[in-house]
């Protein structure tokens with residue numbers, strides 16, 4: 001093979017170059033090259049919602065876009081404090097808080113890994129919901145639990161903030177930092193963490209919830 005290319009390599013390159021020049025000089029060749037240039041310029045100028053839709057379509061095409069579960073604490077915390085986190089700056093409501101003024105729902109979506117939301121009880125039938133402001137594609141939810149965790153909880157979605165459907169149920173044996181992949185194609189306005197079963201006797205607490 002090496003000897004073949006040493007003998008004929010230059011001839012092959014010249015032949016291909018001539019072929020390309022001939023093709024480009026024909027009406028069909030010109031039309032194809034013009035179309036390719038227009039397509040490239042079009043892609044470069046796509047911005048905003050159209051770009052998001054194009055990205056989502058490509059993402060779906062490439063395999064459904066399911067984010068794998070993770071417990072990589074460093075990676076998840078970096079993600080949560082990045083601009084990719086859809087939850088930061090949105091609004092949150094909760095079933096209860098530890099005190100009227102501290103451990104508020106918004107403290108779980110402030111991008112601050114030191115502040116937290118805490119429920120008045122140890123967590124059975126307590127919840128926190130985040131309103132993204134509009135229906136959006138959601139691929140994963142990250143939760144940074146404080147030591148007082150939930151050992152069984154649901155991640156739910158809603159479009160109206162009242163009727164929720166369960167995306168998945170999670171069982172835990174300790175307080176962890178987790179990323180939970182959601183079913184492919186999930187779109188919703190509200191995400192809710194609904195705790196079914198307390199993990200400890202302390203008031204349940206979450207440092208941060210990230211939505212991606």
Ligand SMILES: [Ca+2]
Pocket residue numbers: 107108109110111112113114115116117207208
């Ligand atoms: Ca926080």
